[in-house]
Amino acid sequence: MFAWILRGCRDECSASDQLKQVTMSSRRKRWSQKKISQEVERAKEFTKSGNKQAAMQCLKRKRYYESQMNQVGSVQLRINTKERMIADHTGNK
Known part of the structure; x- marks a missing residue:
């Protein structure tokens, strides 16, 4: 019932999670660009x-x-903003 209390804060994610997010977002961006060009061609046809x-x-x-x-x-x-904040934070210590 109170499992969310025991898990702790979920706002922080590991570096591997952020790397996965970056790769997935770049894939989604390429996919969207491809779909946009396809739709433009179809509209022309x-x-x-x-x-x-x-x-x-x-x-x-x-x-x-x-x-x-x-x-x-x-x-x-x-x-990218989170990565910079983490880099600045670790650089200041």
Whole structure:
């Protein structure tokens, strides 16, 4: 019942966890970039064929992937900030 008390603070994560987060976020960013370019190409094809509704759907998905990429970028920035804080803290001792 009170297991969360015994576990301690979960805000701190180990260096290996941060490394995993960095690699996963870089993978997600590459994946998002690939999907964005695919959706743009699909939208161009649909526009050429005259299917505007499908082209708009592709552009909506593109916008979604761009927002995902922005979120990944903010996560990477947060991780880099944590690493700098840890490096500064260990350097001051």
